[in-house]
């Protein structure tokens with residue numbers, strides 16, 4: 106039984122932010138067990154649809170949101186639900202949405218107002234935990250790839266490089282040479298290591314990259330009472346977080362002191378949680394062949410039988426259909442039951458689609474974020490903290506060839522580095 110959001114007043118919902126296709130509100134009404142600490146995500150619609158067909162084909166009596174289905178039927182079997190946001194499909198009604206839209210309009214940025222509005226024809230919306238709003242502060246970390254690849258399927262030209270430097274460190278190098286912001290020096294294998302010294306180092310480097318890029322890197326973000334901070338090298342730009350971690354009348358701290366004070370409460374949280382281990386284990390298992398091994402298996406499967414001439418093999422992933430939710434559910438059955446006993450050093454061509462879907466899911470885990478939430482002590486309630494994994498969306502299988510090309514580019518750019526970073530994978534399985 107889902108909560109009846111239309112039993113609340115539209116004025117109980119405060120505008121938070123919006124993206125290209127959705128808009129988010131947080132609950133600020135009277136105390137309610139159903140809605141305290143929740144956020145409501147609604148779909149938007151353009152004022153002027155591009156073509157009349159978009160209106161006709163728009164499925165207004167929509168099914169559940171695909172994000173909810175994926176999380177409930179796939180992700181929740183791989184990550185304990187206590188570490189996932191509560192996502193719930195809720196029913197909404199036209200007049201209620203119209204009133205909410207009317208109240209929200211003045212809070213929306215002008216350029217957004219000119220383009221689109223809340224789609225009041227929708228009958229479903231998503232209710233989620235409000236992970237960054239309310240009192241206290243939160244840190245969002247995008248940890249990225251937490252393992253070194255299985256070396257079995259690596260080619261002679263990449264084996265040495267890929268076995269000593271992790272994918273993230275190589276990619277940061279490429280980004281830097283292309284003038285992009287990168288969290289240079291941050292090694293995910295440090296964050297995932299479970300060793301205090303290394304986790305602290307990872308957090309220090311993420312903080313430094315965050316400040317140094319004025320918040321331009323996407324691996325680290327800080328929210329204070331629902332607002333995302335934009336740091337500069339002046340400590341005053343970090344006033345809101347300083348107020349959270351120091352007493353109100355403390356003198357303005359130095360940047361290093363502030364960094365230590367912010368990182369200290371995050372450290373035990375990251376050392377105690379099983380979440381990072383769970384993420385890196387799924388990343389490693391699901392990417393059992395590396396993209397190079399997947400590509401070889403693809404070529405082997407598509408080689409015309411008995412042909413003497415070198416017939417062209419279609420590019421990796423060509424013609425593959427996007428797996429449905431049912432297929433992903435079946436995949437998880439096999440993954441949980443048989444994956445550990447499969448011989449990934451000698452993959453069977455009959456399992457090609459299995460390995461492609463596995464790679465697709467590994468990409469979800471390589472690209473998700475975690476939110477570390479710190480609630481201050483209030484009255485008799487002691488301070489508490491929580492950790493939640495977000496942005497676990499299913500990726501498009503059309504991206505397989507893009508991922509293969511990027512992998513080649515990343516490794517090639519790293520091949521000439523005179524002093525390669527040595528990344529230590531503490532959880533690497535013993536290989537025979």
Ligand SMILES: [Zn+2]
Nearest residue numbers: 271274292528
């Ligand atoms: Zn690394």
